[in-house]
Amino acid sequence: MRTLGKRIRLKGLRGFKSPPLRMKKNLIYFSIFFFLLFFLAVNTKPALKMAESTKALPQVFFINQVRGEECCSKGIFENLKIQVEVFIKNKIPAFFAVRYDALTNKKYVDYLKQSIINNPTIIYPALMIEITPNLAKDAGIKYKDKENDWFEAQNAFTIGYLPEERKKLVDFLFKKFFMNFGYYPNLTSAWMIDTNTLNYINEKYGVKVHQITREQKGTDSYTLFGGPPHYPYPASLKWLFIPDYQRKNAPLIVRQTVADPFHNFEDKTNAFTSQSNDYANDGKTFDYFIDLVYQALFNQPEKQTGFALLGLENSMDLKFQEEYLKQIDYIASLKKDDRIIFPDINLLKTFWLDKKITVYYGKDLVNNVDKFVYWITTEKFRLRLFIDNRQPFVSDLRVYEKNLIDPYFKKPAKREGRWFIPKKEYTNIYGKISLPTIDDRNSLIINFDDQQKFIFKYKDEKGKAIIFEDKFGKMTNMLIWAYSLLSVIIVSLLSLLGIFTLGINEKKLQKIIIYFVSFSAGALLGDVFIHLIPEVFKNETTIYTSVYFLLGILVSFLIEKIIYWRENHSSSILGNKIKHFVSIILFGDGVHNFIDGLAIGASFLISVPVGIATSLAVILHEIPHEIGDFAALIHGGLSRKQALFYNFVSGLTAILGTLFALVLSQYIAGVNNFLIPFAAANLIYIAGTNLIPELHKETQLIKSLIQIFTFILGIAIMYGLLLVG
Numbered sequence: 001m002r003t004l005g006k007r008i009r010l011k012g013l014r015g016f017k018s019p020p021l022r023m024k025k026n027l028i029y030f031s032i033f034f035f036l037l038f039f040l041a042v043n044t045k046p047a048l049k050m051a052e053s054t055k056a057l058p059q060v061f062f063i064n065q066v067r068g069e070e071c072c073s074k075g076i077f078e079n080l081k082i083q084v085e086v087f088i089k090n091k092i093p094a095f096f097a098v099r100y101d102a103l104t105n106k107k108y109v110d111y112l113k114q115s116i117i118n119n120p121t122i123i124y125p126a127l128m129i130e131i132t133p134n135l136a137k138d139a140g141i142k143y144k145d146k147e148n149d150w151f152e153a154q155n156a157f158t159i160g161y162l163p164e165e166r167k168k169l170v171d172f173l174f175k176k177f178f179m180n181f182g183y184y185p186n187l188t189s190a191w192m193i194d195t196n197t198l199n200y201i202n203e204k205y206g207v208k209v210h211q212i213t214r215e216q217k218g219t220d221s222y223t224l225f226g227g228p229p230h231y232p233y234p235a236s237l238k239w240l241f242i243p244d245y246q247r248k249n250a251p252l253i254v255r256q257t258v259a260d261p262f263h264n265f266e267d268k269t270n271a272f273t274s275q276s277n278d279y280a281n282d283g284k285t286f287d288y289f290i291d292l293v294y295q296a297l298f299n300q301p302e303k304q305t306g307f308a309l310l311g312l313e314n315s316m317d318l319k320f321q322e323e324y325l326k327q328i329d330y331i332a333s334l335k336k337d338d339r340i341i342f343p344d345i346n347l348l349k350t351f352w353l354d355k356k357i358t359v360y361y362g363k364d365l366v367n368n369v370d371k372f373v374y375w376i377t378t379e380k381f382r383l384r385l386f387i388d389n390r391q392p393f394v395s396d397l398r399v400y401e402k403n404l405i406d407p408y409f410k411k412p413a414k415r416e417g418r419w420f421i422p423k424k425e426y427t428n429i430y431g432k433i434s435l436p437t438i439d440d441r442n443s444l445i446i447n448f449d450d451q452q453k454f455i456f457k458y459k460d461e462k463g464k465a466i467i468f469e470d471k472f473g474k475m476t477n478m479l480i481w482a483y484s485l486l487s488v489i490i491v492s493l494l495s496l497l498g499i500f501t502l503g504i505n506e507k508k509l510q511k512i513i514i515y516f517v518s519f520s521a522g523a524l525l526g527d528v529f530i531h532l533i534p535e536v537f538k539n540e541t542t543i544y545t546s547v548y549f550l551l552g553i554l555v556s557f558l559i560e561k562i563i564y565w566r567e568n569h570s571s572s573i574l575g576n577k578i579k580h581f582v583s584i585i586l587f588g589d590g591v592h593n594f595i596d597g598l599a600i601g602a603s604f605l606i607s608v609p610v611g612i613a614t615s616l617a618v619i620l621h622e623i624p625h626e627i628g629d630f631a632a633l634i635h636g637g638l639s640r641k642q643a644l645f646y647n648f649v650s651g652l653t654a655i656l657g658t659l660f661a662l663v664l665s666q667y668i669a670g671v672n673n674f675l676i677p678f679a680a681a682n683l684i685y686i687a688g689t690n691l692i693p694e695l696h697k698e699t700q701l702i703k704s705l706i707q708i709f710t711f712i713l714g715i716a717i718m719y720g721l722l723l724v725g
Contacts, residue, residue, distance in 0.1 A: 057341045058297035058306030060331055061254065061348060062087070062094035063189055063211050065128050065313040068101025068108060072132050072150040075099070077107060079314040079321050084115050086325050088122055090332035093342050097128035097189035097211070100135040100173060109180050127177050129190040130156050131169060139172035141165045153222035153417025157192040159408035160417075166197045174205050186345050187211070191256070192222055192417050195240045195406040202251040208345050209252045210240070211309075214259045217268055226398040226421025228377045230259065230296070230360040231307050232352040239406040241419045245356050245379045252349045258296045258308045261362030262373050265384065265396070274308070276323035277316050286326055291365045293330070297340060304359045382421070398423060480611075481662060484604040487615035488597050488658040494622045495651035496644055514698065518707040520621030521691040522714025524683050527617035530718045531610045532603065532680040548674050552681025559591050589650040592686075596622070597657020599679035605665050605672050613721040620714065621686065
């Protein structure tokens with residue numbers, strides 16, 4: 001960093017002592033600093049994966065289904081016990097949705113109640129609304145079909161019964177649950193449930209979250225296709241398969257398992273989910289589970305919070321239970337590293353009710369080819385964007401029209417169950433994604449803009465534009481590069497400003513510079529607190545965020561300390577005085593300019609307006625500094641040409657800093673989680689230790705008031721840029 005107190009006040013330069021400092025040692029110090037910065041950026045854990053630069057840590061939510069021993073895929077008590085024990089051991093919260101035949105089994109109920117009493121923040125009871133012959137009989141309802149066909153949708157779910165029968169069934173179920181646990185459940189589970197019944201239990205019993213099954217075609221006689229494919233969403237009043245973000249107190253819908261975003265589409269084999277029996281029956285190993293869940297949690301686009309819903313029925317065979325225990329242990333390892341959270345019901349609901357755009361990304365985990373998909377879901381439609389050999393096209397499009405109503409809203413299913421959002425060939429997509437023509441594959445083609453950035457823009461019901469952006473592959477955004485390099489080149493050229501001050505009287509120059517100092521101090525702090533820090537807190541902040549801020553201050557302090565230490569402990573050799581003096585100045589300036597370049601590059605990676613604001617703040621504080629540097633170099637014995645040349649070379653390190661930030665961002669997703677707080681801390685250090693102390697040396701009232709005014713003006717300009725941006 002710079003010894004600014006000796007450079008801004010030009011008068012003081014005459015007494016400046018210049019002890020020797022060898023150029024080779026300066027290069028060593030700079031190399032160590034550069035390596036330290038690179039090592040921290042690469043190896044710091046929160047900067048490793050994409051989702052860790054999102055607004056919140058990835059979420060994991062467990063729902064397990066507990067069947068009793070009546071019939072209909074009989075549950076196994078020992079399987080329930082081993083599940084409960086492993087959640088308690090790992091201190092991972094989990095819901096256990098209990099079916100009627102388990103609610104009426106004293107052994108099951110007593111075990112769950114005792115587990116809940118002993119572990120009230122780990123084990124939570126829920127209700128499984130799956131209709132068995134005994135439930136229908138005890139509720140006074142005629143069972144729909146034979147016991148052997150229990151799994152078919154018209155038998156097992158409320159969609160197969162008349163509206164008045166549905167109320168009898170759920171009222172009886174909820175009463176039984178209350179008798180056992182002393183309260184009503186806030187979470188229910190049924191692979192299908194009619195929307196009328198869900199509305200009823202939401203209003204009467206306070207159900208907040210309901211689980212339905214994943215996207216599937218024909219499995220166990222029911223099809224769910226066209227709804228939001230992965231993330232939780234608020235249910236529409238007329239059809240829970242459609243999201244409605246305007247509805248107050250809507251129950252939140254979550255979908256069973258983590259479905260493979262690439263292979264599960266239109267698949268009929270049930271082989272591409274995170275559920276142990278699904279992938280294991282297809283011959284896949286535990287590695288497939290890890291890849292799938294890791295992708296869902298950590299490899300989603302930067303603005304998308306990762307999510308995984310996991311669970312398993314206690315009716316599954318022991319080999320699948322053992323595989324499930326491995327899954328829980330894997331999640332426990334992520335918990336140990338503080339990389340995920342387990343939201344409670346209230347956090348889950350409040351968090352996802354606000355997410356009007358979700359994007360579920362996935363690559364081909366099976367064949368390992370260069371193909372991947374984006375599932376983009378909004379309150380108006382769901383779109384599947386398929387990328388093959390870097391050529392994008394829409395392979396599926398479902399529109400959530402207001403006139404769509406649950407086909408079983410009032411009428412029961414006669415045979416099987418079918419929720420199917422019609423496929424559409426058109427929707428209202430605005431902005432940089434055009435509405436192109438249909439090609440021979442009967443798919444819409446989406447054009448990417450020249451920035452090679454996937455920009456999805458649509459309008460809500462009020463006409464307000466909403467934008468979702470995601471970098472496409474590792475192709476750099478050329479516009480960001482252009483803005484960044486142009487800005488940093490301007491900053492580097494400021495090193496030539498000194499030539500324009502040669503004809504100005506030294507006292508007049510000093511009076512002008514001190515107001516530039518106050519102006520730039522305000523601009524620097526304004527940029528940090530108005531532009532940079534708000535961007536930091538848009539993402540998930542952890543203890544590492546604080547560490548990055550402290551690291552930025554510490555690095556600035558150490559560099560400046562090294563300069564002062566070398567200054568006071570080097571021997572003075574008269575013949576080498578000019579060489580050593582130049583070495584000290586250029587080393588401090590070079591490192592300082594490098595960090596300025598980092599700040600500029602990192603800011604443009606956020607957005608162009610933030611980049612412009614940071615560039616302006618850097619320019620404002622560079623003006624007085626470069627003038628002081630030029631004067632100091634001349635005072636050290638250099639000619640004007642030499643001073644201009646060496647000062648300009650020192651300024652070029654800012655370009656290196658910007659290039660470093662831009663290149664690093666292409667290989668480390670979320671690197672801005674490190675760069676922004678690190679750069680912001682350096683700017684705070686400059687303003688607080690170098691600029692503001694200079695202002696305190698002025699004690700005259702009028703001049704002090706002018707300093708205060710220019711200081712506030714610098715902040716106001718940064719705020720004005722925010723409004724313009």
